[in-house]
Amino acid sequence: MIHYEIHPINPEAHLFEVTLHLDKVDADGQLLYMPNWIPGSYMVRDFSKHIQWIRAENKKGRLELGRVDKSTWKLPPSSSAVTVVYQVYAWDLSVRGAHLDQTHGFFNGTCVFLAVSGREDETCHVDINRPDGEDYVHWRLATGLKPIEGTSEFAFGRYQAADYDELIDCPVEMSDFRLISFEACGVPHYMALTGRHQVDEKRLADDLTRICEHHIDFFGGSAPMDRYIFMTYVLGSGFGGLEHRNSTALHCSREDLPLESDEPGKVKDTYQTFLDLCSHEYFHTWNVKRIKPAEFLPYDTQNESYTELLWAFEGITSYYDNLALAQTACIDKEEYLTRLAKTLTSVRRSKGRLIQTVTDSSFDAWTKFYKQDENAPNAVVSYYTKGAEISVCLDLLIRQKTDWKKSLKDIMGRLWNEYGKVDKGVENDTIQTLVLEETPETSHQAIKDFFEAALYTTDELPTASLLKAVGVELKYLPRVDKNDRGSFKATLPPNKQLSDLGLEHKSKATGVMVKSVYADSPAGKAGISADDHLIALEGLRINSSTFDRQIEQIPVGETVSITGFRRDELMTFEVTLEEAECDTAYITYAEDFDQHQDHFEHWLNLKDSGQ
Structure with a gap:
């Protein structure tokens, strides 16, 4: 049996102490390793860096632990059981890490539990302890691990995992x-x-x-x-x-x-x-924890696992997450269309959609999507939002090609029954194959063309035409103000001519700080760059609360002088303003909505929700 103990020994210093009990050690020595990344968050995070110290001993005394690499240790051979003790610094306030203070404790297993190489399939027991002291007597414990040996639900005590994969897939929260x-x-x-x-x-x-x-x-x-x-x-x-x-x-x-x-x-x-x-x-x-890319069976938490399928596992999930709110009457249909418009706006405003395919975005998640810099808006497309837009199109396309008898839901059902339930990995062409099997042969070329364009090119998606078939009109217009991310409108707003700099910024007490500059924008052409501190427009101090409105009111084509600091050097930029892009999605009912209402309700499945 592999047995762990974890004790929040010093909440004020954010320290967990972990003890690993091993009943045996390989004859040639035993490798122990800490995961380098956590499933669901595709970036190497090097969790081993938070280990403060580590030591090992058997009944004869201290054992020498050898370092193999940044996250791996090797125990020497031992004829008796071995105990490994180490402390973990926990001050990562995120859903991916471990965090401990006087108010609560939280950890993912990837951050605190060393894996025993070659024994990952064995059952694990873990004793989870409350911090010492009267201040913590009211704390309880929440985890997906199974309580055993008299431990009550939501109580500190002994828990069991069927294997190491389950151990690191059941985070723990402890607090009142x-x-x-x-x-x-x-x-x-x-x-x-x-x-x-x-x-x-x-x-x-x-x-x-x-x-x-x-x-x-x-x-x-x-x-x-x-x-x-x-x-x-x-x-x-x-x-x-x-x-x-x-x-x-x-x-x-x-x-x-x-x-x-x-x-x-x-x-x-x-x-x-x-x-x-x-x-x-x-x-x-279901979709990614049990229906998985073939590359994730099993997870290799020591090395990057590359897949081009995150457009489906995150994109399809992003499509259905807010559609479910409408179908359950948590929001009404027009609130759903507003949320859809915001998703489409997010895709349209990403210049990276013209550079990077959604499958490349997935494959490069480790180095680009999860490590975005100031140029990310120009170089990266989100497999979440573009994947959601692809999913909208795919759902409507399947419905149209099957005379509204099938939908993307049927594809997800087959993925669950034929892949998720039986631990079979999804390949790059699995979804395409299932869609072709569920649709008439006469539609196959159109479907193949859609997948090729949507997944492997940067071509625009046929979203507007597919929505038109359910009585919904989609238009892209300039944003009304800085906070406008699109919405449902009973009547589309007029297409006003507004001036635009083509940059994103944040407020400063003395002007604005540039966060990013869009490629080929007026600001970019003038040489304004990320981290520039803009302080004056036409010789007058910039007021961050009115800066965007000032820019919008300057006539298109006019050149203005903007002064700012780059590092500690004062610079002046001559910017010729251009018309704001039509990059904000507005959705409304088409004039012939009545003719398509049945298909609209079929798509959103609103009849059962009372809408």
Whole structure:
């Protein structure tokens, strides 16, 4: 048996102490290693760097631990059991890492548990201990690991994992959290809320019940887990999630949660976003945690695992996460169309879509998508948002080519039954093959052409024409203001001629700081660059709150002088303003919507939700 103990020995110093008990060691010595990355977040993070110190001993005394590489150690041969003890510094406040202080403790197994090379398939036991002291007597524990040997649910004690993969796929939250309980299709579900907050528990539980039951029904009505936990850290400002086999780690802002004082029948935008996040990570229970790219079977957490399929595993998930909100009546159809418009705006504003294919974006996630710099808007396309747009198109295309008898849902059902349930990896052409098998032969060339263009070129997608067939009109117009990311509009706004610099910035007390400059934009042509501190426009100090409006009101074609600092050098840029791009998606009902309403409702499946 491989046995671990983990103890938050010093919350003030953010230190976990971990003990690994090994009953035996290979005759030639035993390799131990720490993962270099965590599944679901495709970047090498070198978790071993947080080990403060490490030592090993057997009944005869101290053993010498040899270093093999940055994350691997080697035990010498031993005729008796071996104990390895080490301390981990935990101050990574993210869903990917480990964090410990006087208010809570959280860790992913990838950050704290050494793997025993060659024995990853063996059962693991882990004793999870409460911090010492009276201040922590009210703390509880939330994890997807199975409690054993008298340990109660949500209590500190002994837990079991079937293998190392399960051990690192069940994060742990420990604190005096608020626990919200509900059932979905007969399966116990929980949300553990850590951090200071207020929440309308009933509304949150009711909404999550509908979303979880929707996803369970979507994949055939039988959940692949016997319990599920949303571990949510509530912050003043924060957002993110990471999926696991029977849980998810979430970060949200306090304003994201529903309050009893919220207007009845109104779903504030921040709460919609939080429900999107919950829906997204829960959909991953099937799509990426069990339906996986072949390259992820099994995960190799020591080395990068390259796949071009993240457009499907993140993009399809991103498509269905907010569609589920409409289909469960958490939001209405026009709120859904607004969220779709924001996704399309995000794709259109990325100049990287003209440079990088979505499959390249997936393959290069390790070096480009997860390591974005100031030039990322010009060089990287998101496999989340463009993958979601591809999924919208694919869903509507399948419906049209099958006379509305089939949809992308049928493809996902086959992926679950033929791949996810039997641990068979999805290949690069699997989805294309399934779509061709589900559609008439007369449509095959059109479908092949769509996949080729969508996945392997930077051509624009046929989104507008496919939406037109369900009575929805899509137009791209200039943004109304800095915060405009598109929306549903009963009537499309007029296409006003506005001037634009072509850069993104953040406010400074003395002007604005440039975050990024779009390729071939007026700012780029004038030589303005990221990190330039712009302080004056035409000799007058820049007011960050009015800067964008000032620029928009300058006539197109006029040249203005902008002064700023690059590092500590004062520079002046002569910028000739150009018309703002039509890069903001607005969706409205087409004039002939009545003729397409049945198809619209078929697409969104709104009849059962009462809309």
